[in-house]
Amino acid sequence: MRHVFEVSTGFGLCGVAAIIDRFDVGEPEDRVLLVMNTVQAFEAVPAVHELPEYAPLLALFGRVVHLNDLIAPEHPHGWSPVPNTHAARLASEQLHAACGIEEDEEHRLWVESIHGTASASLVRLFEHARIAVYADGLMTYGPTRIGIPALVGDRIDEVVHLDLVPGTTPWVLREFEPEYRSFPLDGFLRVLEAVGRVDPPPVDGPVAVVVGQYLADLELLTQEEDAALLRRMIEVATRELPGRPVLVRAHPKAAAHATAAVVAVFVAEGHDVRLLPTGGLVETLFTAVDVGLVVSCFSTALFTARAMGLRTVAVGAAAVLRNLRPYQNSNRMAIVLADLLNDAVPLDGGVLRPAETDPALVELVTAMTALSMQPGVLERSIGVHDDAVRALPAERFAVIRRYVTEERLRRLVADLPAPRPSVAGLVRRRAARVPAIRSVYVTARRAREAWAIAVR
Structure with missing residues (x-):
């Protein structure tokens, strides 16, 4: 069987390598790496297969295909050939030829996300492929955010995901009842070691690492709010690990000048805050230096650090959640999990709230969040958790209410008791x-x- 792996990021490529190491997915000659460069100005930014640090992983594949070259001058984000048209048929033939798939040859398509425009186009154009969705981040724990045609959904056999929340099954694609398989973090970390480390700064003793995000670019925050969030994260790092250096790792897609301006203010005030280069994966830094604390908003790095036994603090996740629009935004579950499973600090000040440790409650929170986001898609799951929710004591029920409004809960849970007046x-x-x-x-x-x- 031919296996075609669609990849757009270094993190995703490392995830695919960990999957190949963990599961039986053929020999190298049976595997095709289909690379997408999804940055806006992709002509100026190397694709993942062109970066030297990922060169060792290319030996896992018998063939590498660059989608951007195939569809030029179109951008992957806007590439969506209309089904049953001459253009779609030509694109399908071109893809099969580039991937070396012979007529009637059995093949499986592995896509990073079923939601993206290019991924959705690929699953249509590889119309005879069985489909596996491999998920390397937190959004897989949330429900499917777009309608998937039955002709596509019925070909999805499995969801393979990095086990970021042990004991919790993802909600993506539950409506099609695929098999869910996880690959453990230790295998993923071994792959990271193979692709090289982030060059650590010269420092002795424990450090705090602040992992920035690019929420303004995602229109989840304004530029001013995004800068305030980074300031707050650095403040928390200096407070929770006093007297120790703070290493700030900005997201590669974040505006460099905005991050540098925030860091410069702390340096001027006498704090040992250092801005790191954005190359490589931040997880390699966690093993290169003595990390005493990792701070972010809802980055996946919080969960990889947590699984490595490092202390983590989520900052401002609740504030981002309050402003998240639309309600079905696929970041919602990631934010909920970050705020729930890590020590959490509000954006505008306040005390630190410890991480939730009750697996049963975590399962209920994820279930109610997923159902509140897509009750129509997940109609068959409504009512399954009613007895467990109704049996919760008031303080445990309040945890669910932190993330799902009472109005939405009443639509989901039959005969929910009236709340006690405050x-x-x-x-x-x-x-x-x-x-x-x-x-x-x-x-x-x-x-x-x-x-x-x-x-x-």
Whole structure:
């Protein structure tokens, strides 16, 4: 059988290498690496197979195909040949020829994500392929975010994922009931060792590592909010590991000048905060230096560090979650898991909340989050967890309510008990019965409304 592995990132390529090491996926001559370069200006940025650090992994494949060259001048993000057209038939023949697939030859297509435009095009164009979705990040724990045609879904045999949340089964593609298989972190880390380490800075003793993200580019935060989040992460690192250097590893896609400006402020104030190069995978840094703490918002690096036994803190995840639109955004589950399973600190200050350690509660939180995101797609799973949710004591139920609104929960769980009124709510209702207090409240509300109109 021919195996075609679609890859767009170094992290994904390392995941594929770990899968090949773990499972039986043929001999090297049976494997094709189909590379996509998905950065905006891909002409100026090397594709993953062109980077020297990943050269040792290319020996795992008998053939390497660069999709960008095949579809030029189109970009993978916009490449979507219309089904049953001459263009789609030509694209299909071109792909099969490039991958060396003979007519009637059995083949399997491995895609990083079933959601992406290019991946969706590939599963259509390889119309006779069995499909495996390999997942290397946290979004696989969330539900499928787009409608998958039955002609495609019925060909999906399995989801193979890095075991970032042990004991928890992903929700992606549950509607098609594929087999779920995980590959362990230790195999993935062995692959990282093979592709080389991030050059560590000269430092003795433990350090804190701040892993930046690019949430402004994803339109999850404004540029100002993104900078405030990075400042807060560095503040937490200096507070939780006092007197030790803080190494800031920006996301490769983040604006370099914005990260450097935030770091410069801390340096000017006398803190030992160092900005690292963005080359290589950050996980290799975790084994190259003595890491005492890893801080991020909801980066996958929090979970790889956590699995390696390092202390982790998620900063500002709850604030990003509150502003996340649309509700079905595929980052929602990643943010929930980051806030739930790591020590967590609010964006605007406050005390550190310890990580959740009850596996049964983690399972309920992920289930209710997934069902609230895609109740129509996951209709067959609605009601399965009702008894467990209703049996939760108030403080455990409050953990679910932290991530799923009561209104959404009531749509999912039949006969959910009415919530006990809060003390603050009782005080407000009783105060409203006092004419003098009610008059002050009404006056204040009118003043706020008038001010809002005046500043428009």
